[in-house]
Amino acid sequence: MALxxxxxxxxxxxxxxxxxFSVIEYFWMMFAFRFIYRxxxxxxxxxxxxxxxxxxxxxxxxxxxxxxLTLIDSVIQALVLNSNFGYLTRPKTFAWxxxxxxxxxxxxxxxxxxxxxxxxxxxxxxxxxxSRLARDQMSYVVSKGDVLAIFPEGHRSRxxxxxxxxxxxxxxxxxxxxxxxxxxxxxxxGKNHGGFADFPKKGEEIYLEMQVIEPSSELxxxxxxxxxSSQIIGKLKEMEEEYxxxxxxxxx
Numbered sequence: 001m002a003l004x005x006x007x008x009x010x011x012x013x014x015x016x017x018x019x020x021f022s023v024i025e026y027f028w029m030m031f032a033f034r035f036i037y038r039x040x041x042x043x044x045x046x047x048x049x050x051x052x053x054x055x056x057x058x059x060x061x062x063x064x065x066x067x068x069l070t071l072i073d074s075v076i077q078a079l080v081l082n083s084n085f086g087y088l089t090r091p092k093t094f095a096w097x098x099x100x101x102x103x104x105x106x107x108x109x110x111x112x113x114x115x116x117x118x119x120x121x122x123x124x125x126x127x128x129x130x131s132r133l134a135r136d137q138m139s140y141v142v143s144k145g146d147v148l149a150i151f152p153e154g155h156r157s158r159x160x161x162x163x164x165x166x167x168x169x170x171x172x173x174x175x176x177x178x179x180x181x182x183x184x185x186x187x188x189x190g191k192n193h194g195g196f197a198d199f200p201k202k203g204e205e206i207y208l209e210m211q212v213i214e215p216s217s218e219l220x221x222x223x224x225x226x227x228x229s230s231q232i233i234g235k236l237k238e239m240e241e242e243y244x245x246x247x248x249x250x251x252x
Contacts, residue, residue: 003133003136003137003140004137006158007137008075008140008245011137011140011141012047014115014118015118015141015146016146017115017116018091018094018115018116018117018118019091020168021093021116022087022091022116022117023084023087023088023089023123024060025113025116025117026079026084026087027084029075029078029079030079030084033076033079036202037199037200037202037203037204038202038203039076039200039203039204039205040203040204040205040206041206041207041208042199042204042205043063044080047080047081047208047210048080048081048082048083048086050210051081051082051093051210052082052086052093053088054148054182054184054210054212055090055093057182058145059177060180060181060182061137061142061147061180061181061182062147062148062181062182062183062184063147063148063149063150063171063174063175063176063178063181063182063183063184064077064095064147064148064149064150064183064184065149065150065151065152065171065183065185065186065236066091066149066151066185066187066188066236067151067153067157067162067186067187067188067189067236067240068151068153068156068157068185069156069157069160069188069189069194069195069196069197070156070196070197070198070199070200071103071156071198071199071201072117072199073151073188074095074097074099074149075117076188076200077186077188077208078094078095078117078149078187078205080206080208081186081208082094082134082236092144092145092146092147093147094118095118095146095147095148095149096118096120096138096141096146096147096148097114097117097118097119097120097149097150098119098120098121098122098138098148098150099114099119099121099122100121100122100123100124101121101123102123102124104121105121113248118146120134120137122134124154124155131170134170135170135173135174135177138174138177139174139177139178141164142178142181148174149168150168150171150174151166151168152167152170152229152232152233152236153166153167153233154166154167154168154170156196157196158196159196160194160196161197161240162233162237162240163172163233163236164237166232167229167230167233168229169222169226169229170229171183171228171229171232172217172224172225172226172227172228172230172232173225173231175215175225175228176224176225176228182212182213182214183212183213183214183215183232183235184210184211184212185190185211185213185232185235185236185237185239186208186209186210187207187208187209187210187239187240187243188206188207188208189205189206189207189243190205190206190207191204191205191207192204193206196201207243208241209239209242211235211239213231213232213235215227215228215232216228217231
């Protein structure tokens with residue numbers, strides 16, 4: 001199914017308003033990040049430099065795929081990857097997110113925040129039509145040069161580790177729709193507490209590592225989607241193992 005005229009207009013309106021209000025929203029999110037939750041990131045300048053370099057190739061679509069441990073992973077990720085000025089000068093690098101509807105849609109404040117934060121609600125376990133609509137919305141914003149961010153696990157990992165058994169095939173399905181797209185794998189967790197939680201602990205030091213991959217497969221259909229998604233999950237698992245191996249030898 002393709003987006004109809006009304007659906008396209010709705011997305012264009014959201015893109016426009018989000019770009020205009022992103023400075024204010026970013027300011028308040030960063031205020032909470034630094035002064036309420038007192039989160040810290042040791043190498044944020046280097047992370048942002050690398051992100052800008054990756055985004056410099058404007059002709060190659062980017063899909064950000066991250067592990068998922070807390071309800072605000074996407075917010076933390078956005079604040080760490082770029083500065084307010086960076087998003088102001090290049091608003092397309094502020095990624096679209098596709099959160100589970102039931103996690104926030106019941107509160108008006110969260111709905112407003114997510115709307116201006118470039119979020120489109122999805123229903124986990126929804127109908128095939130709902131899934132196709134989400135993919136078509138993804139394809140549309142990518143066609144405008146925007147970046148997408150999704151959690152390939154499809155859920156928060158209760159074990160605190162990347163779930164290599166139960167994960168979504170959505171990243172692979174998306175890659176089939178957008179030829180030539182790169183995948184920016186992001187591994188994110190708190191160094192001190194980490195693990196599954198609604199919110200990170202106050203004073204947490206945030207660890208973020210990223211690697212660009214270009215998954216490929218000779219298969220077709222759903223088998224190809226599964227293969228591509230498994231490569232992304234595999235890379236995130238590899239990055240997780242590197243993190244814990246580094247911690248085991250005193251790298252923390």
